[in-house]
Amino acid sequence: MYTQFATGDVTNGLAPSNDATAAIARSGRLDALVALERIGTRRQFSRNEEIYAEGHSTECWFRIVSGTVRICKLLTDGRRHIAEFHYAGESFGFDNAPERLFSAEAVGDVILMRYPRRATEQLCDELPSLARSLRDMALRDLASAQSRMLLLGRMTAPERVASFLLELCERREATRALDVPMSRNDIADYLGLTIETVCRVLSSFKRAGAIAIPNPHRIELRSRDALEALCDA
Amino acid sequence: MYTQFATGDVTNGLAPSNDATAAIARSGRLDALVALERIGTRRQFSRNEEIYAEGHSTECWFRIVSGTVRICKLLTDGRRHIAEFHYAGESFGFDNAPERLFSAEAVGDVILMRYPRRATEQLCDELPSLARSLRDMALRDLASAQSRMLLLGRMTAPERVASFLLELCERREATRALDVPMSRNDIADYLGLTIETVCRVLSSFKRAGAIAIPNPHRIELRSRDALEALCDA
DNA sequence: CGCCAGTTTGACCAAGATCAACGCAAGTGG
DNA sequence: CCACTTGCGTTGATCTTGGTCAAACTGGCG
Numbered sequence: 169m170y171t172q173f174a175t176g177d178v179t180n181g182l183a184p185s186n187d188a189t190a191a192i193a194r195s196g197r198l199d200a201l202v203a204l205e206r207i208g209t210r211r212q213f214s215r216n217e218e219i220y221a222e223g224h225s226t227e228c229w230f231r232i233v234s235g236t237v238r239i240c241k242l243l244t245d246g247r248r249h250i251a252e253f254h255y256a257g258e259s260f261g262f263d264n265a266p267e268r269l270f271s272a273e274a275v276g277d278v279i280l281m282r283y284p285r286r287a288t289e290q291l292c293d294e295l296p297s298l299a300r301s302l303r304d305m306a307l308r309d310l311a312s313a314q315s316r317m318l319l320l321g322r323m324t325a326p327e328r329v330a331s332f333l334l335e336l337c338e339r340r341e342a343t344r345a346l347d348v349p350m351s352r353n354d355i356a357d358y359l360g361l362t363i364e365t366v367c368r369v370l371s372s373f374k375r376a377g378a379i380a381i382p383n384p385h386r387i388e389l390r391s392r393d394a395l396e397a398l399c400d401a
Numbered sequence: 402m403y404t405q406f407a408t409g410d411v412t413n414g415l416a417p418s419n420d421a422t423a424a425i426a427r428s429g430r431l432d433a434l435v436a437l438e439r440i441g442t443r444r445q446f447s448r449n450e451e452i453y454a455e456g457h458s459t460e461c462w463f464r465i466v467s468g469t470v471r472i473c474k475l476l477t478d479g480r481r482h483i484a485e486f487h488y489a490g491e492s493f494g495f496d497n498a499p500e501r502l503f504s505a506e507a508v509g510d511v512i513l514m515r516y517p518r519r520a521t522e523q524l525c526d527e528l529p530s531l532a533r534s535l536r537d538m539a540l541r542d543l544a545s546a547q548s549r550m551l552l553l554g555r556m557t558a559p560e561r562v563a564s565f566l567l568e569l570c571e572r573r574e575a576t577r578a579l580d581v582p583m584s585r586n587d588i589a590d591y592l593g594l595t596i597e598t599v600c601r602v603l604s605s606f607k608r609a610g611a612i613a614i615p616n617p618h619r620i621e622l623r624s625r626d627a628l629e630a631l632c633d634a
Numbered sequence: 635c636g637c638c639a640g641t642t643t644g645a646c647c648a649a650g651a652t653c654a655a656c657g658c659a660a661g662t663g664g
Numbered sequence: 665c666c667a668c669t670t671g672c673g674t675t676g677a678t679c680t681t682g683g684t685c686a687a688a689c690t691g692g693c694g
Contacts, residue, residue: 241551244633249551264540270547292533296526303532306539307497313546314503318474318482320553321593325682352641360554365682367642383691384641400477558650585673595651600674616659617673 203291204298208281219272219280220261228284229262235278236349240357241270250358252312253350255339259305262288275350320360328359329369330398333379337389346387436524437531441514446507453494454504461517462495468511469582473590474503483591485545486583488572492538495521508583553593561592562602563631566612570622579620 210233213219219230222241230237232254239260240250251270254260261272262285292299319328332355336346348355356363370387373379378394379387389395443466446452452463455474463470465487472493473483484503487493494505495518525532552561565588569579581588589596603620606612611627614620622628 239547243551243555247555249555251547251550262540263544264537265544269544289533293529296529296532299525299529299532299536300522303536303539304497306536306543307495310539310543310546311496311498311502313543313550314472314484317484317546317550317553318476320550321590322476322480322482357554362683363641364643364684368682371642584671596673597652597675598650601650604674 203295204283204288205281207287207291208283211280211282213274213278213280215274215276217274217278219274219278220268221271222268224268224271226261226263226266226268226285228282229259229288230272230283231259231281232256233279233281236275237278237280238273238275238350238354238358239270240273248357249360250354252309253354253358262302262305275354325359325361325365326369326372327398328361329355329366329373330395332359333387333389334392334395334399344389344392346389348385348387352384436528437516437521438514440520440524441516444513444515446511446513448507448509450507450511452505452507452511452513453501455501457501457504459494459496459499459501459518461515462492462521463505463516464492464514465489466512466514469508470511470513471506471508471583471587471591472503473506481590482593483587485542486587486591495535495538508587558592558594558598559602559605560631561594562588562599562606563628565592566620566622567625567628567632577622577625579622581618581620585617 208231211230213235219237234256236256237254237260238250239252239254240248242248252260253275261268263269288298288302292302319331323331333346336348337343340346350358352363352366355361356366359366361369370379370381373395374381376394378389378391380390381387441464444463446468452470467489469489470487470493471483472485472487473481475481485493486508494501496502521531521535525535552564556564566579569581570576573579583591585596585599588594589599592599594602603612603614606628607614609627611622611624612620613623
């Protein structure tokens with residue numbers, strides 16, 4: 169889910185609708201990943217390093233090989249908002265505007281593949297299936313953004329934190345033991361809360377027996393039901 | 402801005418990168434709008450009518466000929482959130498998931514063009530420029546959603562209302578006299594506030610001389626500077 | 635050991651929600 | 665034409681959630 173850009177995606181376009189495109193698509197499907205890899209370069213970033221800044225050019229986009237990335241924005245008075253976290257296997261930074269509206273930072277150490285946008289666009293014109301994959305990526309991000317608007321606009325603090333834990337669980341494909349790569353501050357800025365509120369809510373979940381917190385970056389879900397009940401009561 | 406799908410968009414793809422695609426694209430560009438219109442049908446909805454419901458199939462998408470549409474979701478306890486308003490000239494409902502995650506409703510009387518998704522996908526495979534237009538549409542919506550997450554997560558009530566007025570102004574291409582098609586309740590559910598707070602903030606803006614409110618669906622911006630100062634102080 | 639960054643907890647406060655009443659204009663039916 | 669209703673919108677009084685401020689705790693590390 170979410171900006172996943174798996175091998176399978178590239179090859180499952182609709183049947184092409186005429187001979188010429190069919191020929192291109194057939195060859196293209198085989199070459200799509202190869203072509204994408206040929207225009208990509210490997211990059212490495214360390215904890216809290218900036219991958220790109222607000223205002224930078226959008227000449228490239230990224231896929232995460234390993235690590236976690238935060239997409240964020242700072243208001244002039246210091247308030248910060250995290251628009252999204254991206255995890256291993258997901259892509260980010262495929263933006264439309266000429267300039268970055270948000271910055272991207274490494275939460276911990278991160279390894280990325282970096283792809284030039286212009287070359288990707290050209291590939292898209294040859295490979296409808298690649299074009300579709302990129303569009304689907306954008307649409308998944310959009311759906312995710314819309315759910316989070318609901319969370320930010322209409323949910324209470326406990327509901328937000330419960331949603332966050334369950335989302336993390338789903339996206340990291342974890343079952344009960346979650347590793348939480350980001351700080352409490354990151355979580356707060358992601359959920360539109362303060363760090364104190366995040367701590368208090370987590371503590372209250374712990375007291376209620378819904379979770380266990382062996383250490384700050386490790387949370388175990390003891391009662392998924394209790395958390396789910398909070399999310400759309 | 403925002404899911405605009407103007408004539409120009411369809412024809413401004415990158416130069417195709419080989420002869421075969423070039424030939425297709427050239428013919429396609431001429432036919433793109435025609436083809437899209439051929440698969441579209443005109444629909445009409447009256448005030449507060451549901452265009453599609455949460456859970457419905459996503460077999461089609463829409464472009465607004467005239468009127469305003471709200472994309473929204475109801476929580477089980479009655480809390481409502483409006484993910485987006487769409488105005489004349491904009492498109493909506495091009496979703497990825499098999500089922501609608503949000504519903505769409507007519508704010509006032511609305512005239513739409515309705516396009517089947519499957520046929521559109523096929524057109525996309527033939528016309529890279531159309532594929533790109535649709536992707537750009539999704540990316541614009543995503544950028545818009547991300548700004549609004551910032552608003553919902555980190556802005557005060559006066560900042561939200563000021564942002565809303567300025568956004569409305571920009572998207573409706575108005576200068577000073579705004580017509581506000583939606584109710585105060587809609588605005589509240591869009592901004593993550595209550596109707597009372599929206600009213601109070603508007604009244605305070607009026608007292609401060611920043612706006613005038615000849616009637617509830619008509620707002621005049623008297624001091625755009627005052628409003629802009631609020632948005633990123 | 636002391637320091638530092640991040641986390642947790644407590645006491646208090648304020649922005650905005652809730653509850654309640656009132657205003658006002660557009661129907662509607664007698 | 666005028667009571668009456670209905671659906672919004674506006675305003676005021678009070679309450680609650682979550683923010684703010686402050687202090688203590690924890691684990692890692694020089």
